Amino acid sequence: MLTILYRFILTPKMCLLLNSNQPIWKVSTLLLALIASFFIAGSFSVMGLVLCMIAMFVAVFLQVAVIEFVAQSMDYPSRFLSVIQWYILSLYPLCVIPIFLSLSKISVWIASQQLLAMIFVLGGVVTLQVGVIRFFYSCSLARGILLWAVPFLIFWGLVVSVSIGMVSQLGGFLLS
Numbered sequence: 001m002l003t004i005l006y007r008f009i010l011t012p013k014m015c016l017l018l019n020s021n022q023p024i025w026k027v028s029t030l031l032l033a034l035i036a037s038f039f040i041a042g043s044f045s046v047m048g049l050v051l052c053m054i055a056m057f058v059a060v061f062l063q064v065a066v067i068e069f070v071a072q073s074m075d076y077p078s079r080f081l082s083v084i085q086w087y088i089l090s091l092y093p094l095c096v097i098p099i100f101l102s103l104s105k106i107s108v109w110i111a112s113q114q115l116l117a118m119i120f121v122l123g124g125v126v127t128l129q130v131g132v133i134r135f136f137y138s139c140s141l142a143r144g145i146l147l148w149a150v151p152f153l154i155f156w157g158l159v160v161s162v163s164i165g166m167v168s169q170l171g172g173f174l175l176s
Helices: 002-010 012-019 025-039 046-073 080-089 092-103 108-112 114-137 141-175
Strands: none
Touching: 002 012, 002 025, 002 080, 002 092, 012 114, 025 046, 025 080, 025 092, 046 080, 046 114, 046 141, 080 114, 092 114, 108 114, 114 141
16 A cells, blocks of 8 residues: 555556556545645644645645646546545645654744745655646646646635725715
8 A cells, every 4th residue: 555655656657557447545634634634733633634634625625626627628637546645645735844844943044944944844845746647547747737737716806805895895885
């Protein structure tokens, strides 16, 4: 079970080639639990862990659903279940974030480098996710980046439009 994660860390493309046809729900769930436990490390509870895992799964599910919708509108075949499993597995670089957070308490220099480290970690996640999209949809780098970016553009578009609506409502309330 963990050999798939180990292979994915060392050689993602080769791991995808060798293991893309087998279900990896156990490894994906284990990794999701590990990442969720890092996010609630200060106040550990089983209920908190389960809720954090559910929230993370829903976020990944919605992102992959939008990717799948856009991919099918571009005439790519449906690969939803495979993509969601490997998409969760591509979150493994997030496991190093607690290390950076705990080291930043030791040294001021490390704390100043924390933002740079976070950027590299998130860049690794994005690179792996675009690689998973490119592998399962057999698309170019540009289309893989486009498919990856569409859910974020939709999300931030909703955030901005709701914010503008709330500000305009608040402004109208204050002026009356």
